[in-house]
Amino acid sequence: MTKLDIGIVGLSVMGRSLALNMADHGFKVGGYNRSASVTDQVMKEHPHQNLIPFHDLGQLIASLSRPRKVMLMIQAGKPVDAVIEQLIPLLGQGDIILDGGNSFYEDTRRRAKMLEEQGIHYLGVGISGGEEGARFGPSIMPGGNRDAYESVRPILKAIAAKAMDEPCCTYIGPEGAGHYVKMVHNGIEYADMQLIAESYLLLKYVGGFSNRELADIFHSWNQGELHSYLIGITADIFREADDLTDGELIDYILDSAKQKGTGRWASIEALKQGVDISMITSACSARIMSNHLEARKKASGLVNAPAFNPVTDKEQFASMVREALYTGKIIAYAQGFSLMQDASEQYGWNLDLGRIASIFRAGCIIxxxxxxxxxxxxxxxxxDDGKPENLIFDRFFLSRINEHQDSLRKAVSTGVMNGLPIPALCNAISYLDEFRGKAVGANLIQAQRDCFGAHTYERTDREGTFHHEWRKSNDN
Structure with a gap:
């Protein structure tokens, strides 16, 4: 029997889509799922001469050519560790495990170290694009041992999306770099989606646009500088008729959104690293708040809301929102890429931010x-000094921010005065003002910390740290 090129463990939506993608590109793929019925169902619905089903994990491993390559497409966390324990006795020196799920990067670093001691390579492979991307071409972010990556590179590059005839797949870096970048990618995705949702609120409730008009607006935006996967599907969403009653489906969807954790991980890591990604954090918090439906309903009846002030020039208002959205998007990406740059320096990963941006151009959600x-x-x-230390310093993006920041300020003030929740847009302008601010009030905070805790302070006119014996009034 001809040896297979790779095995896929986990044949749910993403796993089976990747397996079929590989099979389409001429690779011999073995498919295994813990539930044999899932494997049988996949083969019944998607028969493919290059996809071979297995009901026994050991038989799958025995069918693979060396070095044996096994890709895990299973739920992140304990299930990954459980499958690794099953694989260790079946694999040998130089074999490769690829984790294609949304694993936390520290887990990936831990697993890679543990497996390397046993001669087994472990690659953390970030994959973005959802079901369609996995099936026809995702963005792929592999990290780990470089030699192990070279062994799987022909498969990963073949199945990846293409942008300007280049595969949207590149070696990210050692250890957990691939899963780290995927984590930040998802954080940017959270911010991007939140910005679009806030633009929708402004257009619908202040602009007074109907769903049909919103569809036309987003469709027109998708023809210009905002052209993207998310803007495109948003235009389509507003046109979608409800299949259970009259009207558009969007008006019958519960105003509550869940999250799987990658955006939250990014926020936690940013706090640890000391990097401001407040827009991503605000997007995570917005989803959390959206789930408190009963509390929100109670508050809406108790907290006075300002009266809406509808606009008179709807076309001009839509243009202002578009510019605000674009400016907010620049700042969100600047935050995300700053987080990756800081991690690169802290962990010695030497991340190539240009290459990372290039593999996001097709296949993925952003x-x-x-x-x-x-x-x-x-x-x-x-x-001014070559590659920017922050995306905001790039001449092109700086010019766009300076050109459109008034629209961002107007959008924020309009939303706030009309009582609309627009945390991402608010954090965008706050970040920009803190970033460019000649004064941010931190001198007073230093004084307060020294006053109540003798934490010392630094001066503007001389080096060193100082402590002052503060005079306190009887009001304290």
Missing amino acids: QAVFLNDITKAFESGSG
Whole structure:
């Protein structure tokens, strides 16, 4: 029997889609699922001459060519560790396990170290694109041992999406770098989706646009600088008729959104690293707040809300919201890429931000024409000192921010005065003002900390740290 090129463990939506993608590209793929019925169902619904089903994990491993390559497409966390324990006795020196799920990068580092001691390579492979991307071309972010990556590179690059004829797959870096970048990708995705949702609130409740008009607006936005996967599907969503009653489906969907944790991980890591990704954090918090439906309902009857002030020039208002959305998007990406840059320095990963931006241009959820400009910024450098230390310093993006920031300020003030929740837009302008602010009030905070806790302070006119014996009034 001809040896197979790779085995896929886990044949749910993403696993089976990747297996079929590989099979389409001529690779011999073995498929295994813990529940044999799932394996049988996949083969019944998607028969493929290059996809071979297995009901026994050991038989799957025995069918693979060396070095044996096994890709895990299972739920992150304990299930991954459980499957690894099953695989260790079946694998040998130089074999490779690829984790294609949304594993936490520290778990990936731990597993890689443990398996390396046994001669087994472990790659943390971030994959974005959902079911359609996995089936026809995702964005792929592999990290781990470089030699192990070279062994699987032909498969991963073959199945990846293509942007400008280049595969949306590149070696990210050692250890857990691949899963770290996927984590930040998802954080940016959270912020991007929240910005779009807030733009929707402004257009619908202040602008007074109907769903049909919203569909036309987002469709027109998708023809220009905001062209992206998310803007495109948003236009389609507003046109979708409800299949259970009259009207558009969007008006019957519960106003509550869940999250799987990657955006939250990004926020936690940012706090540990000391990097401001407040827009991503605000997007996570917005989803948390959306789930408190009963409390929100109670508060809406108790907390006075301002009266809506509808606009008179709807076309001008839509243009303002578009510019605000674009500006907020720049700042969200600047935050995300700053987090990756800091991690690269802290962990010695030497991340290539230009290449990372380039593999986001197709296949993944945040794919957008916008990423061509980010790729140029980090690959060729258009800041005053070459490659920008922050995306905001890139000449192109700086010019767009300076051109459109008034629209962002107007959108924020309009939303606030009309009582609309727009945390991502608010955090965008706050970040920008803190970033450019000549004064941010931190001198007073230093004084307070020294006053109540003798934490010392630094001065503007001389080096060193100082403590002052503060005079306290009887009001304290």
